[in-house]
Amino acid sequence: MPSFTDKFSNEDSFAYWPVPTEADLSTQTARNIAFKEAYQPDLPAAVRAEFANLTDAEWQARMAAVKYVLVGLNPGNMGTAGNFSNFHGNPISKDYNLGAVLYGTEVWGAFMTDLSQTVESDSSDVRITEADVKALYQHLDNLGIPKTAKVIAMHSKVRSALGKKAAQAIRSFDADAQFIYHYSYKMHSAEEYSQKSRDLLEALAK
Numbered sequence: 001m002p003s004f005t006d007k008f009s010n011e012d013s014f015a016y017w018p019v020p021t022e023a024d025l026s027t028q029t030a031r032n033i034a035f036k037e038a039y040q041p042d043l044p045a046a047v048r049a050e051f052a053n054l055t056d057a058e059w060q061a062r063m064a065a066v067k068y069v070l071v072g073l074n075p076g077n078m079g080t081a082g083n084f085s086n087f088h089g090n091p092i093s094k095d096y097n098l099g100a101v102l103y104g105t106e107v108w109g110a111f112m113t114d115l116s117q118t119v120e121s122d123s124s125d126v127r128i129t130e131a132d133v134k135a136l137y138q139h140l141d142n143l144g145i146p147k148t149a150k151v152i153a154m155h156s157k158v159r160s161a162l163g164k165k166a167a168q169a170i171r172s173f174d175a176d177a178q179f180i181y182h183y184s185y186k187m188h189s190a191e192e193y194s195q196k197s198r199d200l201l202e203a204l205a206k
Contacts, residue, residue, distance in 0.1 A: 004059040007143055011114040013071060013084040015107060016047045017099030025103070028195045035100035042088050051084065062146040068110035071136065071162070073128075073155040073182075075114055076121040089113050097183035097190065098154075101197045106205040107152065112147065115158050128161045137170045147171060149206060153179045177204055 021036035042048070054062065074092055075086060087095050102108045115136055118126050140149070151173055153159040161167060165174035180197035181188060 006054040009086070009113065009117075009119060009139065010082045011075060011086050013086045013088060013112045014043070014047070015087075015098070015110045015112055016044055016101050017096060017103075018044050018086070019103065027098050028100070029169040029191050031100040031103060032097060032190060032194055033097040035103070039091055039096035039099075041085075043084055048084070060144055063111070064146060066145045066149045068107045068108050069140060069145060069149050069151045070107065070112040071151055071153055071158050072112070072114045072125050073123055073157050074088050074118045074120060077119060086114065094184050097194060100148075101180065101194050101201070102181065104137075105198070105201045106111065108203050111143075111149075111153075113139070115155075117159060123155065123157065126157065128157055133161055133164075133167045134170065137167075140161055150178055152204070155182050174176065 014102065017035060018038045018040050020034035020038040023038070025034055025197040043051075072087070076089075076175070085137075087098065089095065101111070113136070116126055116128055116132050120126050151162060153162055153173075153175075159175050159179045162173040162178075167173065180200055181193045183194075183197075185193055
């Protein structure tokens with residue numbers, strides 16, 4: 001008989017990363033350094049063990065309680081597929097930067113997924129359609145995530161797609177508030193823009 005976990009896609013995961021111990025986590029710059037040093041691919045073992053023991057009823061309750069959904073653009077070439085491994089892959093993807101921004105906020109532990117299933121590290125080659133947006137929101141519905149959950153875009157293309165009129169007709173989305181900068185920081189200063197993302201998250205939780 002199918003289990004609840006069969007509903008999850010290869011792009012799905014949760015916002016947990018190894019938490020540095022005996023490290024200064026008092027500033028965003030310090031968290032950036034500490035999470036990079038502590039990073040290990042895959043979900044933390046304790047989280048993975050907890051998930052393995054959840055019953056279908058417990059999964060349903062967990063998803064019904066989701067308050068935030070982090071949405072990336074698409075899986076990169078260096079990522080890993082399935083079993084909640086997305087956003088927890090090769091260190092070259094800098095997933096640890098995302099952990100550093102989210103740690104200590106209400107968004108830590110949030111559900112995560114990608115808008116597109118296209119595997120491509122060059123975001124300029126990823127085309128987003130209305131069908132992608134509809135599929136995303138249908139997926140959230142299938143998982144039992146309430147429409148009150150705040151969707152947070154993690155890429156400018158995601159922000160643009162979810163802010164369009166057709167998308168707004170499905171779920172409301174505040175493009176100014178429900179957004180953080182992509183954690184690779186390819187086009188930005190990591191120190192400056194990780195703090196900006198942190199500020200956006202803390203404002204969203206108020």
